[in-house]
Amino acid sequence: MSNVNTGELLDFQDYSPEHNRTARIDVEAVHTNQYNNSNTSYDYVEPKPVVEDDPPPKSGNHNFWTIEYYQKYFDVHTDEVVERIISSVLPQKVSRNYFDERIKGKPDLYGPIWVSVTLIFTIAVSGNIASYLQNANKAIHWKYDFHLMSYAATAISCYVWLVPLALWAALKWTITPDEDQIETQASASPTMMSLFCLYGYSLSIYIPVAILWTIQVSWLQWLLVLLGAFVSGAVLIFWLLPALKKSKYFFILVGCILALHFLLAAGFMLYFFHVPETEPEAVIVTTIKP
């Protein structure tokens, strides 16, 4: 699935709308039947699979504004998504060059979008549970805060979109061109879409972490911050290592990636889950600079 047969695509690039395609194929089939009898068995069989699985060859020349253009980023199956989520937490479960083979070849947007949406709602819900638990043994009447959701949404969507963009730009312009050209083009700078994909999936570990953050034990919360940031940051570095090594600013980039990941986790924990012990109104804003 990852390598779409390019021959198939090239065949149909002239006829853009979907309806024409089948019609043209039929005409071709008829023509080959009539005039090319010696090759009938080959030529007649060949177009058929193209007609049958129509969804795969849709990555042709669709307009940017049509829904078909984006369908190629959603062409994943349930087990693939599960596998990618696992690969973002436990990279040893999948093959060594999973990123290069699978994610780079066929980045999807389903995972990033729904992982971040899930994370937003998980943080909003468990943030409310946390504040309920904080006020459980106090006299005041607890009220839920719907607007936690908008803060979480802002922070996460900024992180998921801006950081990969910045990383993509950094990788694009700092990669040293001393390697031979073909090698660099093939494996070095990952595409923007695959970075979005990688970053979106890397947030998935925070979903269980956010549920566990409701336990109001301070050292446990910090432990979870460190654990979550370290595991998913390390996996991120692990997948990006071949590309990062080619950059001039290897250590700066790695440091930035890890620091931003840690900042995100710490910011979530402090803002949504942590009860400040001395002063009640300690406002810690989660500003994430790309």
Place this chain on the structure above:
Amino acid sequence: MATFDSKYDMYPAGDVGVIEGEMNIPGQGVPSGDTMEFNTLDEPIKETFLRDLRAVGNKFYHVLIPREKTSLLKEWDLWGPLLLCTFMATILQGSSEPTSKTGDGGPEFAEVFVLVWIGAAIVTFNSKLLGGNMSFFQSVCVLGYCLFPIALALVICRVILFSTQNTFLFFLRFVISMVAFIWATFAATKFLGDSQPEGKKGLAVYPICLFYFILSWLVVSHTA
């Protein structure tokens, strides 16, 4: 561009031509094919209302007992979703105080309203992007009608809230909302599940679950 020009070339400037034709408009706005048989212009307005209400009520019934798979899909309308959404937003809205000290921290009317519609639209787009073969408004219609169990749970929770609250009553409200959540998800999956290709059903169902879960969460947390 070429066709556009040639179309104008066909009509010389001086000759406007005679515009004539039948004024029969094929009934697009009429929801069902049967109603085209008789003329609805001279019927009492009560009958028109009742017919539409009956169609909406019929759909609610199908959501409560999700047996027949296609009844909601054949003729979509957005009246039911609009009613449910407005009703839920009215009940769920918190006080408009911006400070969390005095307000109840709940969402405002517009926030619930937008959450429902944008949420349904996003879930629909998701299933379209996954390759589902279903029109946009059909899916929005089904998602909207399947809010019905959650709206029922909201009514029950609202009644429970009139008495003095304790842990048991909170637990009761929680259970009721969860049942409504499962019910709504089950109904929506039943109606929408077949439109997805094999192997992608899980991916299409998950956002639906999330959508109804958030709304049920709003129902549970509504305490004002």
